[in-house]
Amino acid sequence: MFGEHAGFIIPSYIISFAAILGMTIFIIAQHRSRKTELKRLEDAGVKRRASND
Amino acid sequence: MKLIVENLGLNRASEEIVKDISFELSAGEALIITGENGSGKSTTLRGIAGLLPLNSGAIKLLDENGKQFEGQPREYCHYLGHQNGMKTALTVRENLDFWQKFCGEPDLTIEEALEEVDLSHTIDLPFSYLSAGMKRRVTIARLLVSDRPIWILDEPTAGLDAQSVKMFTALCQAFCESGGILIAATHLPLGIETEKTLEIKASN
Amino acid sequence: MTVETTKLSIWAFANPTRFMGFANKAIPMLAIIAIALSAIGLWMSFNAPEDYQQGYTVLIMFIHVPTAWLAMMTYSVMSLSAIGTIVWRHPLADVSLRSAAPLGAMFTFLALATGSLWGKPMWGTWWEWDARMTSVLVLLIIYLGLIALSKAFDEPSEAALPLAVMTLTGFAIIPIIKFSVDWWNTLHQPASVSRFDRPAMGPEFLYPLLIMAFAYMAIFFTLHMMAMRNEILARRIRTMKMSAARKHSAKGAT
Amino acid sequence: MLALLKREILLSIRAGGGALTGVLFFLAVVSVFPFAVGPDTKLLSHLAPAILWIGALLASLLGLDRLFAQEREDGSLDLLVMQSHPLALTIFVKALAHWVMTGLPLVIATPLFGIMLNLSPLGIGATMITLLAGTPAISFIGAVGAAVSVKLPRGGMLISVLVLPLVIPILIFGVAAITGALEEPAPFTAPFLFVCAITLFTSVLGPLAASIMLRHSAD
Numbered sequence: 001m002f003g004e005h006a007g008f009i010i011p012s013y014i015i016s017f018a019a020i021l022g023m024t025i026f027i028i029a030q031h032r033s034r035k036t037e038l039k040r041l042e043d044a045g046v047k048r049r050a051s052n053d
Numbered sequence: 054m055k056l057i058v059e060n061l062g063l064n065r066a067s068e069e070i071v072k073d074i075s076f077e078l079s080a081g082e083a084l085i086i087t088g089e090n091g092s093g094k095s096t097t098l099r100g101i102a103g104l105l106p107l108n109s110g111a112i113k114l115l116d117e118n119g120k121q122f123e124g125q126p127r128e129y130c131h132y133l134g135h136q137n138g139m140k141t142a143l144t145v146r147e148n149l150d151f152w153q154k155f156c157g158e159p160d161l162t163i164e165e166a167l168e169e170v171d172l173s174h175t176i177d178l179p180f181s182y183l184s185a186g187m188k189r190r191v192t193i194a195r196l197l198v199s200d201r202p203i204w205i206l207d208e209p210t211a212g213l214d215a216q217s218v219k220m221f222t223a224l225c226q227a228f229c230e231s232g233g234i235l236i237a238a239t240h241l242p243l244g245i246e247t248e249k250t251l252e253i254k255a256s257n
Numbered sequence: 258m259t260v261e262t263t264k265l266s267i268w269a270f271a272n273p274t275r276f277m278g279f280a281n282k283a284i285p286m287l288a289i290i291a292i293a294l295s296a297i298g299l300w301m302s303f304n305a306p307e308d309y310q311q312g313y314t315v316l317i318m319f320i321h322v323p324t325a326w327l328a329m330m331t332y333s334v335m336s337l338s339a340i341g342t343i344v345w346r347h348p349l350a351d352v353s354l355r356s357a358a359p360l361g362a363m364f365t366f367l368a369l370a371t372g373s374l375w376g377k378p379m380w381g382t383w384w385e386w387d388a389r390m391t392s393v394l395v396l397l398i399i400y401l402g403l404i405a406l407s408k409a410f411d412e413p414s415e416a417a418l419p420l421a422v423m424t425l426t427g428f429a430i431i432p433i434i435k436f437s438v439d440w441w442n443t444l445h446q447p448a449s450v451s452r453f454d455r456p457a458m459g460p461e462f463l464y465p466l467l468i469m470a471f472a473y474m475a476i477f478f479t480l481h482m483m484a485m486r487n488e489i490l491a492r493r494i495r496t497m498k499m500s501a502a503r504k505h506s507a508k509g510a511t
Numbered sequence: 512m513l514a515l516l517k518r519e520i521l522l523s524i525r526a527g528g529g530a531l532t533g534v535l536f537f538l539a540v541v542s543v544f545p546f547a548v549g550p551d552t553k554l555l556s557h558l559a560p561a562i563l564w565i566g567a568l569l570a571s572l573l574g575l576d577r578l579f580a581q582e583r584e585d586g587s588l589d590l591l592v593m594q595s596h597p598l599a600l601t602i603f604v605k606a607l608a609h610w611v612m613t614g615l616p617l618v619i620a621t622p623l624f625g626i627m628l629n630l631s632p633l634g635i636g637a638t639m640i641t642l643l644a645g646t647p648a649i650s651f652i653g654a655v656g657a658a659v660s661v662k663l664p665r666g667g668m669l670i671s672v673l674v675l676p677l678v679i680p681i682l683i684f685g686v687a688a689i690t691g692a693l694e695e696p697a698p699f700t701a702p703f704l705f706v707c708a709i710t711l712f713t714s715v716l717g718p719l720a721a722s723i724m725l726r727h728s729a730d
Contacts, residue, residue, distance in 0.1 A: 004312070004378075005312060005313055005314045005378045006313070008314065008317065008374045008375070008377055008378050009313055009314060009316050009317055009374075011374055012317045012320060012321070012370070012371040012374040012375065013316075013320060015367070015370050015371065015374075016320045016324070016367055016371060019363055019366070019367050020363075020476060020480075023359075023360070023363055023480060024480060024483075027480060027483045027484055027487060028483070030487045031483065031486065031487050031490070034487055034490040034491055034494060035490065037494050038490060038493060038494055038497075041494065041497045041498065041501070042497075044501070046497045046498075046500065046501040046504075068499075099589075102589070102593060103593060104589050104592065104593065106346075106727055124595055125595075127593045128593070128594065128595040130593065132589060132590065132593055134586050134589055135586065136584070136585050136586025136587075137585065137586055138585060138586040138587040138589065138590045139585065139587075140518070140522055140585065140587070141585075142521075142522055142525035142526045143518070143521060143522065143525065147518070147521065150514070151514050151515070151517075151518040152590070154513075154514030155514050155515055155590075155591075155594065155596075156590075156594060157594075157595075343723060395676045395679060398672070398675075398676045399673075399676050399677075401672070402669070402672040402673045402676065403673075405669055405672060406659065406660070406669060406673065409660070409663050409666075409669060410662070410663070415662060418659075418723075418724060418727055418728070419658075419659035419660065419662075419724060420659075422655065422658070422659055422720050422721075422723055422724045423655065423656075423659045423673060425720065426652070426655045426677070426716065426717075426720045427677065429716055430652070430677045430680070430713075430716075433680045433709060433712075434676070434677070434679055434680055436680070437679065437680035437683040437684060437705070438679070438683070440683065440684075440687075440702075440705075441683045441687065444687060444697070
């Protein structure tokens with residue numbers, strides 16, 4: 001498949017997928033951890049806004 | 054001349070720490086701002102000096118007829134902050150000469166100004182040779198070499214001995230008598246006759 | 258006066274909140290669009306005929322060319338955000354700029370990597386100092402520099418203006434860089450590598466390429482919005498921690 | 512503004528002989544090249560314009576990190592920003608002073624290094640004139656880098672990373688102009704004019720961008 005240059009075509013697809021997928025997973029993981037952190041703080045009774053407004 | 058500060062709100066590190074500061078000063082009046090450490094004295098002064106963006110409120114400088122002065126109020130101010138704004142590698146004369154030329158509106162000569170702060174003998178010494186109190190006095194001399202109607206002083210007497218504080222108070226008194234407006238943050242009152250005080254409390 | 262002050266705090270607080278609501282709804286939709294477009298684009302790419310000159314390596318073009326476009330588009334998004342920071346001081350603009358920078362760096366890196374993988378069978382070398390690859394390399398350095406700048410400040414709000422000013426300065430100079438690199442290239446290598454610059458691309462290649470470009474755009478907007486959401490969350494956590502610390506110290510004082 | 516120029520120049524003379532250090536750095540950079548590429552005079556004279564330009568580029572980055580950070584630390588920045596002078600003009604003068612104390616000495620020292628690298632008199636002349644026209648742009652763009660990192664205690668490396676990619680065009684056209692002067696078919700005037708144009712453009716862009724930054728950097 002893909003002729004003689006398969007050795008270049010396949011890696012270029014793999015690297016693109018890997019980069020985009022990696023970035024997506026990283027962002028999702030970051031989102032989860034921040035959500036948890038926020039929940040922890042909220043449960044601890046910290047208010048998001050300063051008490052005077 | 055009248056300086057009007059209305060509902061000033063200022064941020065430090067994206068938090069509003071100064072809120073609703075309002076006052077009016079006429080020519081010849083002095084305002085002493087007091088408050089605990091971290092209450093926002095310096096922030097307020099820096100806001101008035103145009104060094105911080107205003108979160109809310111306004112600063113106006115009006116002449117006798119109630120018209121606004123041309124340009125920004127900060128251009129009519131002398132600001133004396135925690136740092137002296139002097140280069141240690143230059144002599145006292147070179148430092149003062151630079152600020153006089155850069156600020157424009159020359160008033161006293163450098164020799165006269167140093168005479169006022171009793172440091173004539175240091176004129177050709179590098180700034181780095183002076184003691185902390187002497188450095189502060191040279192910085193006070195900076196206020197005298199250019200003519201500005203408003204002085205904004207942040208802890209001006211820090212590092213000064215009793216003698217020098219007395220001398221400085223006399224200079225402030227003279228400045229107010231000549232029609233200047235003075236705003237200072239200090240722990241002890243300067244003892245100027247037309248003195249008002251404003252206490253800032255930490256806003257939280 | 259009080260009216261003005263409240264208006265300001267709405268600008269400061271409610272907008273990111275409203276953005277969060279919008280983002281929470283938009284992200285799944287964007288993600289679906291991105292996946293669908295990628296699927297269609299890939300299907301079309303693999304069904305494109307073999308190019309008479311490049312053979313199957315034309316397949317690399319479908320994922321290489323869009324990354325190069327996205328590398329530039331991301332910088333434009335960052336520059337627009339920078340204007341938002343400088344002119345309106347809008348916190349969301351800074352969030353957008355910061356979140357876009359790593360994505361821009363990723364696309365730029367992909368453009369270089371796939372370009373290199375395309376170049377080896379075509380030109381016989383992994384790296385050719387040709388005009389386009391060189392400009393993209395410079396762009397990558399600029400992206401990495403901006404990311405480094407954004408990480409250099411302790412207080413994230415202090416990084417907003419430096420980042421915006423540097424981004425816009427880069428925006429003003431990038432065309433000059435591009436021009437100079439093109440000029441430099443023609444001086445040293447008289448038009449040897451630009452042999453793919455065929456004026457007209459057949460529709461059998463153009464359509465998959467365009468669909469792939471749209472797919473990459475959808476991927477960018479999805480990830481950008483997700484990263485912005487993360488950045489807003491990070492700031493909330495920071496504010497909460499700070500207010501907790503303040504409350505604690507206030508209690509200690511009284 | 513003249514007072515500011517005078518002060519800046521005085522300062523850099525007093526504080527560690529600024530100009531001399533820049534030239535010394537230039538000398539150091541230029542003299543390590545032959546060790547790397549070998550003492551072949553033909554090769555060196557071919558590379559000379561590039562070596563001189565890279566040396567000048569790196570030497571011009573020296574001291575940029577202190578351009579505004581120093582002013583901020585001793586409180587002068589507040590006073591510079593408060594005045595009625597346009598802030599961009601103040602920054603322009605500071606950047607100009609930086610160039611006078613780093614870029615200009617290099618231009619003057621170029622003949623000496625040109626001889627060491629076996630550059631022909633024509634080549635030396637061309638190098639001098641392109642450096643004269645091009646190095647100010649490095650100071651002007653550098654001013655932006657210095658302004659954005661004014662609050663960072665160790666911004667030196669970061670400034671270089673931010674500024675170097677932006678000065679590539681000057682390097683390209685500067686070296687191309689020298690090559691143009693030395694080798695017949697290549698043009699001299701066109702790249703030289705580009706260098707001049709970039710310097711003029713950055714002399715406006717740099718101070719303006721830096722002034723946006725410094726106007727609001729106070730805290």
